[in-house]
Amino acid sequence: MFRLVPLRSFSLSRLPSRRFNSTVAPKPLDGIRVLELGQLIAGPFCGSILGYYGADVVKVEPPKTGDPLRKWRHVDEDGESPWFRSLGRNKKSICIDLRTDQGRSLVKKLAQDVDVLIENFKPGTMEKWGLGPEDLYATNPGLIYTRISGYGQTGPYSKRPGFAAVCEGMGGFRYVNAVPGEAPVRPNISLGDSLAGIHAALGVLLSLIGRNKLAGTAEKTGQVVDVAIYESMLNMMESIIPEYDRFGQIRQPSGSTVTGVVPxxxxxxxxxxxxxxxxxxxxxxxxxxxxxxxxxxxxxxxxxxxxxxxxxxxxxxxxxxxxxxxxxxxxxxxxxxxxxxxxxxxxAKDIVEDEHINARGMIETVTVGKPEEGRGYELKVPGMSPILQTTPGATKWAGPDLGQDTVEVLEKSLGLSKEQISSLKEQGIINQ
Known part of the structure; x- marks a missing residue:
């Protein structure tokens, strides 16, 4: 069983003002164990949401390089991006090389004792590694196997690589997000990825409820959550489909206005x-x-x-x-x-300084590292929504250093000896 203990490298954040309740209450996802295999944005954002509301999240990263998001955009003095420190909050990091048989064997063993697995690789990759749903349900029939991809796990486009930018186009968003007569505009964020992460988290919660309803009536109580980025965008497209069906109207770009709503x-x-x-x-x-x-x-x-x-x-x-x-x-x-x-x-400056946003606890401060490590700086990160009055979420620690929890998880979750762990390190299967 995964049992997370307080990290040594990251101190607890200040109590956020969004904690309106005066008593210490369990978080809604306390006791839910999550194995995160995704990289970059969609999968990890799902893991961040679950961890924020109490789930124990262990993130698996490739040795040496880690999640590419660690190096995206601005990089701090410690070599890590503030983006990763935010998206990786409340998680433990372990490094395992999934390209090796032994690495995949370790992950398969870890997956036997979790409630949720998150992956956002190209469809077919997990099956190729022997880590597909059917490979894991034999030993963990209650697993919520959460998959995020560009086009979903089925259908003629399923094998295509699907980045958020492309899927925002297929989902209908880019067409309406433009000034008439000009090229569609891309928002300066990965909107499709983030929406897919939210949909995945919703799918996990629905599946956990479903698992409880199936308990005692079925041997397999887990299920696959299949999230497509383009479908996450399509979910946001309001009335464009029924209006086209009934009136033959294709909603056009409208610049800064909304078609049919004035002013x-x-x-x-x-x-x-x-x-x-x-x-x-x-x-x-x-x-x-x-x-x-x-x-x-x-x-x-x-x-x-x-x-x-x-x-x-x-x-x-x-x-x-x-x-x-x-x-x-x-x-x-x-x-x-x-x-x-x-x-x-x-x-961004307006957001961080706004009195209402701060009063709502939507700007949280977490400490990264310690002075004795040659660092120990404070980092502002956005709080997450929704705000739960009795059992609120919180940022407990910043995104961890690469692989800092590998030994702890392998020892406590798999019972590996120090000698076995040393051997895995020497072979490069886990982080050095």
Missing amino acids: TNTYPCKEGQYVIIGGNGDTIYKRLMKAIGREDLVGAEYETNAHRVKAQELIDGAISEWTATKTPDEVLDALEQASVPAGKIYN
Whole structure:
């Protein structure tokens, strides 16, 4: 059985303000054991979510190199990226070479005693290694085998390599995320991967509930969770499919607006800044027009959203004329008094410094390393949502150093002797 103990290399984070309860309560996933085999974003994000809410997560990484995310984007003085320190939070790191028979044998043994396995390799890879679902269910029939890939485990495209950028296109997102007449825009994040990670975590939770319902009625109570990145995007596409089916309408790119909803847009302010205003509710719209001094645009011909869609250019133009004479703060002050939804467009600095975001505990601080190790710096990481009032999640420690827990896990989980572990190290099967 996996039993995680406090890490020596990382101190506990400060108690986050999102802990609204005054008593110490178990986290909802306490006791759930997770073996994470994924790399980069989708699989590891699923593991991060589960670990945040109490699951014991052991991350398997290749010796020497580790998860490539450790070196992506900005790299700290200790050679690790802050991105990995965030995404790898609350996990233990062990290094095992899955390209070797002995390495795969170790992972197979570890998988016998976990509740959840997460992998996001190309479909067929785990089966090639003898680590597919049917290879593991013989000894662990309750396993929740969680798979993330570009196109899913079945279907004619399943064997294709599927990166988030490509799958965002197939899922319909990129088509609508553009300015009319221009190339579709990529958001400067791996949105498809993160959404796939969330869907995978949801699949794990549903499967754990399903396992409880099957207990005592079936020998095999675990199941495969099959998450496709393109399907995770497709899940977000709202009404585009039924509208096409019923009316033959293909929703087109609409820039900063939303097709068929008026007014909701990004409007210019002084000094090249912008604000977002959502005034599309019927009563909200009337308050908005009063606040900007355009009550001439209130009446029967503007009464409902269907009416306003026909006058979108006129309405957006009137709002833009008003916002262009003001700073974002002046716009927001006026619209707050009118009870009209509006807000600034935040960058990272704005997020970290915002009083509401901090009051909600969505910025957490964790300490990486110790001064005696030549480091010991604090790192801000985003809190996770949802906020649970009685059994909240928390960041207990930052993403671990590569392979720092290999010996501990192999000793305690598999009962290997120091001599056996030394032999594995010498062969390069586990980290040096």
